Amino acid sequence: MTKGQLVLETGEVFSGEWIGYRGECVGEVVFNTSMTGYQEMLTDPSYAGQMITLTYPIIGTYGINHEDSESDFLQVAGVIMNDLCEEPNHFQSQATVTDILKKHCIPGLKNVDTRSLVVAIRKHGTIKGKLVLEKPFPDYKHEFILPDAKKLVRQVAVTSMVQTGAGSCHIVIIDFGFKKSMVHFLVNEGCKVTIVPYHYDMEAIEALNPDGIVISNGPGNPSELQIYFPKIRSVAESFPTLGICLGHQLIALAYGAKTEKLLFGHRGANHPVKDLQTGKINITAQNHGYVVNRESVNESIFQLTFEHVHDNSVEGMKHKQLPITTVQFHPEAHPGPRDTTYILTDFVQQVKQLKEEYLWEKV
Template sequence: MEKGYLLLETGDVFEGILFGNNKETIGEVVFNTSMTGYQEIISDPSYTGQIITFCYPMIGNYGINHKDFESVKLNLSGVIVGEMCEHPSHYLQEKTLHDELAEAGVTGLHSIDTRTLVKLIRKQGTLKGTITTSLPEDKSIENYVKAATKQITKTPVADVSTKKLKTYEGDGHHVVLMDFGYKKSILNALLEAKCKVTVVPHNYTYEEVKALNPDGILLSNGPGDPLQLSSSLSEIKKIIEAYPTLGVCLGHQLIALAYGASTEKLTFGHRGGNHPVKELHTGKVWMTAQNHGYVVVENSIDKGQFNITYRNVNDGTLEGLEHKTLPIQSVQFHPEAHPGPTDTDHIFQKFMKQLKGVGEKHYAVT
């Protein structure tokens, strides 16, 4: 076992045991409160450039299998756990968490006080950090981390988005899935609804989408600050005004930005499987899976064009929008995850109904 260290920009140091790739890594240190689903979490492209701290004390106890990945490769920067299970047990298990991270080139750190680390992040906000094999001798921790983390990727969406079209056949409506870093479970939800799905790069233009003759659009989740995609907002607005649209997570933020709203960074984000969200027109509270560090600023929304549909029960932040005249809806959480286990399923059902009512292949762009 080799010692490793998590160094934070605050100057704090956490000592633990390296696992996985065992090499130095850098990233934004965040935490996830989920009790299960670690395989889906580490393979979610929304964690690109981030080091995930798991709050649940033991991670890896049911191993890794080939079915539950959310992307074809791991894009995160690192993993931090309190206790890492070395001898998992599950009938689908094919390898250990350590083996998966080692093969994927991802560094992990275990046997640290994750409770203290999470409390620090909650107090200070999301922090940049590095996992190293030794402590720096010639400079302060703060300066060392500052210098190292200058290399954090500035184009995470471009790094994870598909570079070419891929079509999945189906007997139902044709949905173009704009890939900002989509989770496989979103694609699976559309395929289970019998949709034909064409996955396209994040920077596809209106004319390129129109040439595919879709019935609807889904703007996916993805990593990073939504303002990094400001140059695409005019094309996104043309696309979503032309077709029934569902935006999820980053897709929700991009819809709001396209209509002149603003976004802001949360202190430590929403990442977990038990976030309560209130549906405003019914008063129902749904349990949701979330993974985001940015939110839409509520008072920046044009209330003449959009209704606010969902609000986070814990902190009151905006969690959903619906256009008043066009078939455009968006949610900040992940409706395909429905941790209830059927909570928020109705959002996809509503989207399917909008597809059935398209009539003409596309609406006039205004």
């Protein structure tokens, strides 16, 4: 078995056995605490540019299937785990984790002390790392150069318009790195869904005659996407709009708020979020390293609707006059608990109601 190492920019080195593509890579080292859902994580565009540490002790037990991927490709820069199962046992299994890592040219390490690695990440904050084949020269100088958000989004977003579904309600997704489960949910709610690249201009979006807009999740630092803030605000003020994860942050930034980086992010399927209107606690699926700064939100324009129970960070907002809603978590919950799927259901119902009212006004 080929030996490899994860070298952190802070100097720590974690050894393991090489899996997947035999090529070195650099990425932001993050961790996810979910017990299941490794296929969804590896294919989630929000992980572009990142090396994901899977903290559950054994990965791959139920294999890989053709149904649960969030995109057509593995999006992570690399993957780090403890034990890897090479003989999965599940009726839907069609490949192993090793198979898809090799197919998509993604490197990784197994038999790593992931507990110690997570302790290091929590100590230093999210840090850059490099996966390297074992070197004969321990004093080798490593470089940790990562792409910016514009490049990451360009890497994961669609390059041309995509349409699916045949419902009477037309939802346009502005794609910064959407998840397929989001589209599946909307189609199952009776929507026609059109996915357009993040750089689509306002006139082209208006020409599609949408009933509602979803601004998707995606990778990178949201403040690096400032060139798109004016368009996002214009779109949100023209159509009923839902922002999810990165989309939530972009809407906040478009209205003058600020974002800040969390020490080590929220990534997992068990994050408690409080509904500030009802006091109810929902368990949510999350994957983000940035949050909206609470003090920077103009509360004469936006009402805060959700907050994270652990650190009180902003998890949702609602415009006080316009049909604009945002959530930091993933309401489609794939993978994860389905406590907040009502967010998407309520959005679709709102869009349908507003469309009906508009049609009556024209009669």
